[in-house]
Amino acid sequence: MIVDAILKINPNAxxxxxxxxxxTCEIEWHNxxxxxxxxxxxxxxxxxxxxxxxxxxxxxxNKLLAxxxxxxxxxxxxxxxxxxxxxxxxxITNGLTTVADVEAVVFPxxx
Numbered sequence: 001m002i003v004d005a006i007l008k009i010n011p012n013a014x015x016x017x018x019x020x021x022x023x024t025c026e027i028e029w030h031n032x033x034x035x036x037x038x039x040x041x042x043x044x045x046x047x048x049x050x051x052x053x054x055x056x057x058x059x060x061x062n063k064l065l066a067x068x069x070x071x072x073x074x075x076x077x078x079x080x081x082x083x084x085x086x087x088x089x090x091x092i093t094n095g096l097t098t099v100a101d102v103e104a105v106v107f108p109x110x111x
Contacts, residue, residue, distance in 0.1 A: 010034070049099050
């Protein structure tokens with residue numbers, strides 16, 4: 001998570017982190033990367049956790065959509081229930097702003 005937080009601040013950072021605890025880890029900055037304070041890195045942890053939760057949610061959602069793609073082929077008529085289900089899946093990430101929001105998501109039931 002420390003490297004992800006650093007890359008959120010500076011996507012081009014070249015860094016090696018030894019340890020998982022921000023208070024005790026050793027950070028080596030390479031190739032002229034400007035060091036970032038541990039406090040600034042730690043301030044990004046919530047955003048990194050949210051990004052990870054959203055990635056996991058999108059992966060599950062995308063699999064559920066892929067599992068029903070064959071219903072949406074041009075040579076098939078998509079039922080209203082299936083159309084609603086697929087739209088609900090696409091909309092599932094709307095309005096989520098915290099990890100708690102993501103964890104509270106209830107996936108629609110496939111018709």
